Amino acid sequence: MAMWKPVAGLKIAVDGPSGSGKGTVAKLLAEEVGLPVLDTGLLYRLTGAVALQRGADLADEAAMVQVTVEMLDGLIWSSSGIEFHGEKWTDRLRGEEVGAAASMVAAMPEVRARLLTLQQQLAGSGCIMDGRDIGTVVLPDAPAKFFLTASVRERARRRWSQLKQMGRRCDFDEVLLDLKKRDQRDRERQHAPLAQAVDAIAIDSTTLRVDEVVDRMLGILERRGLIEAIDD
Numbered sequence: 001m002a003m004w005k006p007v008a009g010l011k012i013a014v015d016g017p018s019g020s021g022k023g024t025v026a027k028l029l030a031e032e033v034g035l036p037v038l039d040t041g042l043l044y045r046l047t048g049a050v051a052l053q054r055g056a057d058l059a060d061e062a063a064m065v066q067v068t069v070e071m072l073d074g075l076i077w078s079s080s081g082i083e084f085h086g087e088k089w090t091d092r093l094r095g096e097e098v099g100a101a102a103s104m105v106a107a108m109p110e111v112r113a114r115l116l117t118l119q120q121q122l123a124g125s126g127c128i129m130d131g132r133d134i135g136t137v138v139l140p141d142a143p144a145k146f147f148l149t150a151s152v153r154e155r156a157r158r159r160w161s162q163l164k165q166m167g168r169r170c171d172f173d174e175v176l177l178d179l180k181k182r183d184q185r186d187r188e189r190q191h192a193p194l195a196q197a198v199d200a201i202a203i204d205s206t207t208l209r210v211d212e213v214v215d216r217m218l219g220i221l222e223r224r225g226l227i228e229a230i231d232d
């Protein structure tokens with residue numbers, strides 16, 4: 001049950017590199033303040049996964065735009081995750097192959113443009129949205145923006161332990177290398193790269209627990225008058 005009441009239409013942007021904890025923290029924060037939460041990475045992941053499933057060329061922008069258009073046609077995207085043609089896809093999008101494919105299609109401006117409108121429409125009446133360009137491009141006017149970071153080794157350790165828990169065989173050095181490659185692609189692309197918005201607050205979670213990160217965010221939101229405690 002929500003413990004805090006947000007101001008009407010509050011939009012909160014949560015950006016950061018892979019494994020920084022954005023998704024986990026955004027979900028917990030959403031429960032605390034009673035707002036919907038939207039994971040924008042799922043849109044890029046589903047595009048990448050559909051392209052992989054079709055054996056399409058991930059470097060062919062025209063083909064990826066076509067996949068994006070078809071994907072948007074069969075899509076339901078909400079706080080509960082993502083469905084495509086009536087099937088739940090969220091869990092099967094978690095692997096590294098799909099993550100790498102998502103990062104490749106995400107570098108294509110026309111693919112991003114197609115996904116931008118949907119993200120802005122769904123954010124309409126208030127939400128917490130996590131991704132790479134939420135504070136800079138998708139919701140530039142959001143009154144609260146957070147940029148989560150953590151050392152690359154800690155992020156790789158988190159991802160490695162997550163994959164192990166999912167019963168997937170994985171080697172730490174490979175996970176670390178994949179993460180570094182994805183970081184580089186996401187940060188160095190020309191369009192809407194992973195970047196901290198000038199008005200975003202950075203939180204380094206390397207040595208913080210998830211609940212400590214969420215508490216810091218709640219404190220900042222309360223001090224700014226964007227949320228207030230609900231009395232019992």
Ligand SMILES: Nc1ncnc2c1ncn2[C@@H]1O[C@H](COP(=O)(O)OP(=O)(O)OP(=O)(O)O)[C@@H](O)[C@H]1O
Pocket residue numbers: 016017018019020021022023024025041158159162205208209210213
């Ligand atoms: N502060 C933290 N301390 C320890 N583990 C954490 C912390 N934050 C997140 N984790 C764990 O790290 C893993 C990755 O977190 P999460 O999926 O939220 O990251 P992300 O930034 O959304 O990654 P991606 O962009 O790749 O989806 C999860 O297993 C999560 O429980």
Ligand SMILES: Nc1ccn([C@H]2C[C@H](O)[C@@H](COP(=O)(O)O)O2)c(=O)n1
Pocket residue numbers: 018040041042044045099102103106107130131132133134182186
């Ligand atoms: N707003 C966003 C969200 C995601 N991406 C890209 C870059 C990531 O490597 C990939 C997968 O995201 P994740 O699920 O790991 O958060 O999607 C992006 O460019 N912009």
